[in-house]
Amino acid sequence: MNxxxxxxxxGALARNPRDIAALIAKADHxxxxxxxxxxxxxxxxxVRLASALPLPAELRSEVAxxxxxxxxxxxxxxxxxxxxxxxxxxxxSAASRFRESLDILLGLRQPYFQQPQYYxxxxxxxxxxxxxxxxxxxDAVEAATPAIREEMLxxxxxxxxxxxxxxxxxxxxxxxxxxxxxxxDWSAFYLWKDGAAVPGNAERCPRTLAALxxxxxxxxxxxxxxxxxxxxxxxxxxxxxxxxxxxxLICHLPLVVPKGCAFRVGNETRExxxxxxxxxxxxxxxxxxxxxxxxxxxxxxELWRPEITEAERRLIxxxxxAVDAQGGGRVAWSV
Amino acid sequence: MAIATxxxxxxxxxxxxxxxxxxxxxxxxxxxxxxxxxxxxxxxLILRADLLDRxxxxxxxxxxxxxxxxVAPPRERLHPDLHPAVARAVAFRESYGTEYAAFLDxxxxxxxxxxxxxxxxxxxxxxxIMVGRRRRYESHSxxxxxxxxxxxxxxxxxxxxxxAAVEAATDEIREEFIRVLxxxxxxxxxxxxxxxxxxxxxxxxNNSPAWSAFHLFKMGERIETNAAKCPATMKVxxxxxxxxxxxxxxxxxxxxxxxxxxxxxxNGVTNARLVVHLPLIVPQGCRFRVGNETRExxxxxxxxxxxxxxxxxxxxxxxxxxxxxxxIWHPHLTVAERSLVTALTQGLNAFTGxxxxxxx
Numbered sequence: 001m002n003x004x005x006x007x008x009x010x011g012a013l014a015r016n017p018r019d020i021a022a023l024i025a026k027a028d029h030x031x032x033x034x035x036x037x038x039x040x041x042x043x044x045x046x047v048r049l050a051s052a053l054p055l056p057a058e059l060r061s062e063v064a065x066x067x068x069x070x071x072x073x074x075x076x077x078x079x080x081x082x083x084x085x086x087x088x089x090x091x092x093s094a095a096s097r098f099r100e101s102l103d104i105l106l107g108l109r110q111p112y113f114q115q116p117q118y119y120x121x122x123x124x125x126x127x128x129x130x131x132x133x134x135x136x137x138x139d140a141v142e143a144a145t146p147a148i149r150e151e152m153l154x155x156x157x158x159x160x161x162x163x164x165x166x167x168x169x170x171x172x173x174x175x176x177x178x179x180x181x182x183x184x185d186w187s188a189f190y191l192w193k194d195g196a197a198v199p200g201n202a203e204r205c206p207r208t209l210a211a212l213x214x215x216x217x218x219x220x221x222x223x224x225x226x227x228x229x230x231x232x233x234x235x236x237x238x239x240x241x242x243x244x245x246x247x248x249l250i251c252h253l254p255l256v257v258p259k260g261c262a263f264r265v266g267n268e269t270r271e272x273x274x275x276x277x278x279x280x281x282x283x284x285x286x287x288x289x290x291x292x293x294x295x296x297x298x299x300x301x302e303l304w305r306p307e308i309t310e311a312e313r314r315l316i317x318x319x320x321x322a323v324d325a326q327g328g329g330r331v332a333w334s335v
Numbered sequence: 336m337a338i339a340t341x342x343x344x345x346x347x348x349x350x351x352x353x354x355x356x357x358x359x360x361x362x363x364x365x366x367x368x369x370x371x372x373x374x375x376x377x378x379x380l381i382l383r384a385d386l387l388d389r390x391x392x393x394x395x396x397x398x399x400x401x402x403x404x405x406v407a408p409p410r411e412r413l414h415p416d417l418h419p420a421v422a423r424a425v426a427f428r429e430s431y432g433t434e435y436a437a438f439l440d441x442x443x444x445x446x447x448x449x450x451x452x453x454x455x456x457x458x459x460x461x462x463x464i465m466v467g468r469r470r471r472y473e474s475h476s477x478x479x480x481x482x483x484x485x486x487x488x489x490x491x492x493x494x495x496x497x498x499a500a501v502e503a504a505t506d507e508i509r510e511e512f513i514r515v516l517x518x519x520x521x522x523x524x525x526x527x528x529x530x531x532x533x534x535x536x537x538x539x540x541n542n543s544p545a546w547s548a549f550h551l552f553k554m555g556e557r558i559e560t561n562a563a564k565c566p567a568t569m570k571v572x573x574x575x576x577x578x579x580x581x582x583x584x585x586x587x588x589x590x591x592x593x594x595x596x597x598x599x600x601x602n603g604v605t606n607a608r609l610v611v612h613l614p615l616i617v618p619q620g621c622r623f624r625v626g627n628e629t630r631e632x633x634x635x636x637x638x639x640x641x642x643x644x645x646x647x648x649x650x651x652x653x654x655x656x657x658x659x660x661x662x663i664w665h666p667h668l669t670v671a672e673r674s675l676v677t678a679l680t681q682g683l684n685a686f687t688g689x690x691x692x693x694x695x
Contacts, residue, residue, distance in 0.1 A: 037687060095671065111482055316461075
């Protein structure tokens with residue numbers, strides 16, 4: 001194709017609007033005339049189409065150039081938007097949801113959605129880390145951090161106290177939790193497990209349980225809540241995974257956090273800070289790292305989502321009593 | 336015992352041999368040995384599921400057949416000898432699933448009755464999704480996704496107290512529409528992509544009179560010549576929280592769907608706004624689906640839905656269907672967030688030197 005022949009280029013696009021070579025030629029023509037923004041629209045279309053196709057090698061190198069042009073225009077757009085929005089309060093705390101929407105618009109972050117493995121409750125907001133204002137009882141839990149840590153350290157002196165976090169279930173295929181089942185890198189000491197206090201364990205941590213008195217625990221007999229010290233060994237990586245049911249949330253109270261640990265939920269990665277709790281939705285893809293040389297310990301427990309009404313909570317509990325009453329194996333809701 | 340005999344094949348042969356001589360404990364032990372060596376071995380999983388089924392251990396068989404289906408490759412890569420076993424697993428799952436759903440329905444009925452009059456529709460949907468009677472739908476905004484919002488197909492009308500005034504004006508609005516229709520002026524095709532833009536599923540309806548509109552607001556602009564003909568409708572719109580995204584919204588129009596026309600499934604542009612329908616003229620045989628839920632328009636009864644959840648529409652009748660459509664701010668956006676979205680749109684326009692399109 002003759003790049004200088006605009007009529008030929010337009011003709012090719014009229015015949016096939018997805019002709020990548022013609023889109024690039026049109027963009028080059030517009031860019032040559034100084035119409036950079038119009039050019040970028042054609043470059044962008046070419047890049048989008050090319051990314052979806054297996055391309056011949058000679059066209060591959062051609063696509064690198066429009067990609068660079070798109071990147072330049074995108075950077076310009078981003079700085080222009082941030083400049084325009086900052087006087088509107090872009091960086092204030094009231095705008096955190098909006099800032100995320102801007103990042104998604106600009107392609108800097110991707111949206112993540114709840115993907116529970118087992119039970120999906122519809123119509124809930126998709127929130128990775130919750131605003132702590134929704135959980136006024138968190139202050140009391142955090143205030144007890146020194147006492148909780150003391151009880152945890154006493155327990156950890158007993159070498160047999162810890163069990164692998166995810167124990168494989170012989171009646172289930174193992175692929176769903178590949179890399180986590182029976183992995184000693186990730187272990188736990190359960191104060192409560194599957195809805196009941198663990199005899200011999202709960203008694204060893206009275207101050208921890210007292211500090212949790214105000215927590216709206218999820219309650220389903222035989223299933224939830226669980227309360228545990230979650231122990232991540234040095235060098236361990238918990239691969240990305242999704243939890244089982246989105247009717248509950250998970251709270252972490254970090255107790256021992258060496259440098260070099262990180263936790264990702266959806267598009268947000270945070271570092272644990274000792275004594276600072278957070279609440280997150282474990283049905284959104286999440287993963288954890290301990291890149292340090294020391295062990296990381298977090299107190300972990302589960303609670304009802306605040307959006308779920310009392311009537312709905314009772315119905316959900318009843319539902320799983322019914323599922324269990326029907327017999328057969330249970331799907332463990334490990335956290 | 337030599338280590339060489341510790342193979343999955345060995346224990347599978349052993350299991351089959353045990354079965355031939357009706358040695359059920361031996362068969363069960365051999366299958367367990369095989370699965371201990373390879374928990375994903377398809378043949379061993381099939382033998383276990385069949386054994387549990389023969390023993391009448393229905394719940395355990397259900398778990399075991401699910402494991403078979405989780406591990407089995409797609410049919411084209413499955414050995415033909417295993418087709419009957421996988422078909423058995425599918426049939427078992429279906430009949431067990433039906434029985435399971437019926438059991439839960441019966442069990443929950445008295446509990447749901449205790450909550451008569453309360454809003455437990457979300458819970459009903461959750462059960463339907465769990466037993467496979469409904470799918471999960473998410474909000475997928477084609478252009479601007481606003482995070483952390485719930486994906487609700489049809490909103491509860493209690494969240495929109497101003498809807499009553501909209502519905503009360505139905506007759507006046509319809510009269511204005513009919514006067515406009517008689518002049519046959521101002522109608523444009525609903526989908527108007529230029530010919531050199533890819534339009535995928537819109538090929539049939541692009542620039543077509545089968546789906547046309549009479550706009551009162553279009554891409555954020557009030558269409559003065561049209562608005563002047565519909566004062567009552569404009570007054571109703573003034574009472575709605577119309578979104579302010581310059582060059583894009585608000586939108587408001589009479590939407591005309593011609594007889595025997597289907598609007599294919601699609602997702603809207605942004606979940607920062609919702610869409611309101613006020614049905615004006617609805618012949619028998621029209622339907623509207625958002626996500627899991629398909630409804631029929633009823634003249635004078637408005638609803639609010641999230642158009643970023645997959646939706647589609649049908650007019651299977653021989654007559655014209657007419658709905659007043661307009662957009663509103665998503666009610667969960669705060670005042671601060673709305674003003675930021677407005678500023679963002681202004682910023683996009685300033686950058687491109689023009690306006691985008693947020694069509695409904």
